[in-house]
Amino acid sequence: MPAPRTIALDSMGGDHGPEVVVAGAAISLVRYPNLSFILTGDETRIKAELAKHGNLASRSQIIHTDTVIAMDEKPSQALRRGKGTSMWLALEAVRDGHANAAVSAGNTGALMAMAKLVLRPMVGIERPAIAALWPTVRSECIVLDVGANIGASARQLTDFALMGAAMARALFHVERPTVGLLNVGVEEIKGADEVKEAHALLKGSALGSKSALPLDYRGFVEGHEIGQGVVDVVVVEGFAGNIALKTAEGTARQIGLYLKDAMTQTWMTKLGAVLARGGFKTLKEKMDPRRVNGGTFLGLNGIAVKSHGSTDPLGFASAIDLAYDMAESNLVERLSGDLGVFQDVLRLAAIANTEAHVAKS
């Protein structure tokens, strides 16, 4: 039997609050009976929901609070009055070792700002990132950063590579995940120097210590290759990453509309669609955004997962499952070790470089 795992849930976050959060927890508990929960928020409302879900109450502890971060609150404002809110208390439970991870469907900017303040970035990480699970024709891949920051230096991109690889190990159970840098295909295009530099860093360090670095760097990938699943981890700065993610979501929705129109065109297509409904069900499940619900904050001393604000219990349960998988894999501890290795690799590369220069002169 796996060790007990506790997940702290911001029960007031999202568009629906405890109703969706508690029902989501009930679904996850069926999947992982070793789970227990810390539920932060309005005790009366949480208790009312818990009463609907059998033994969930016996696996849950409530931390009451009256204050909540609004969905449209600005991060700076949220930070000022954040202490003691349901979001803050969930993160605090992780910081103080009472929970292995936190999940919130509250607003992204506020959650990121608060997570940075409460959990603090790991030593050696300048900038935490938000990672998304991305469905591919093979299975899934991880894309980061999808919106924690705009722009990233070469060094930050290599940190993202390590962070993404650590998450891939946790979720995909591969020891040396494949990693690609998102780039544009046109050759010799000016700019994107930080991407080229990160490429050199990752390539060089992989050559230097093939066994030591916990990832298999595969070079540049382009936008259309993300969904092909050519690598486990796709690294990109947050502006382009966020746009790519939302563009893919929008395109999927757009094609869904096209398909619906096409199938209701004539009585014949309607009949065909009825007969093929098993296939459409499979397709719908494959494209269901709830299956991969959750942006993960990486690079902090603790795990925090952001669920879509408008999700339903099934979607919220996906976010809890994600948090569970990452807690199970000791992601934070392993990542901390990886960062150490990488710093050694960089140091060795610098020494080798100097020696080469000395030998030349």
Place this chain on the structure above:
Amino acid sequence: MPAPRTIALDSMGGDHGPEVVVAGAAISLVRYPNLSFILTGDETRIKAELAKHGNLASRSQIIHTDTVIAMDEKPSQALRRGKGTSMWLALEAVRDGHANAAVSAGNTGALMAMAKLVLRPMVGIERPAIAALWPTVRSECIVLDVGANIGASARQLTDFALMGAAMARALFHVERPTVGLLNVGVEEIKGADEVKEAHALLKGSALGSKSALPLDYRGFVEGHEIGQGVVDVVVVEGFAGNIALKTAEGTARQIGLYLKDAMTQTWMTKLGAVLARGGFKTLKEKMDPRRVNGGTFLGLNGIAVKSHGSTDPLGFASAIDLAYDMAESNLVERLSGDLGVFQDVLRLAAIANTEAHVAKS
């Protein structure tokens, strides 16, 4: 009857050369009988293809050359030995007033570099951009830049807005096209200062002279809104723009695969798919990348359209049609006027700003 229009075609560009280019021209000529062509490249091969397409030969002039830019040639290399190649000659025909636009399926980087050199950027434009037609649930929109440059200053982004609006007028026949700036949604996120600045510029100038500025600025849009068709023109720098475009293409292909799998699942879904084939045909046509084949180079003293290298005659004809539409609308002349207006607007805004400062002090 519309005035005669001549399009110069790089007959050697792309994966298939004259075979596809000439067949594409034949399709466009049926649609627009006032078209004529200048075909640059290997005379023998071009003549052999022309012989297959009825009266096309009588509407075509061949400029022979033996030299061709290879599909994998680097732009810098292509530039050095570019003069006299089929690509160069097509652009030269535009520069010298023999053709109203040029179309090539040759390599993008080389074509961009050569087009800049031969056609030269318009006065007032620092950086030309590549614009793509993007299918939306409403119809189509224009997205730029999709890969001419990495990064863009606020001023360059506002130039892109004007350039995109000029193209939208040409293709969508609206006098004041709606324009949005692509951005990420998280509020108060650090960075993307140039996007914020461009927002202020466009907003300010729209307020200042509602009737003068030839576009209707609608503020920020996000990745998922492109395909919804919320605006006619989406402005973004080339790194994120290229990634968004390729990601959308990749997602469409991915869902196509899902759909195929789903419809061949059981004999029942197969039967349903047969009955619904009319609907699937409509869907296929809607998602057909050949319908919107062609990246347009904007901001040069002449029109150049890049077709996909691997396209077929139907796709190449789309690229010719695009070039035709833009030539029809006197895009370059109108854009030049718009840029003048915008510079006046900026000057007036600067004066107003100074006066406000003086009044305050």
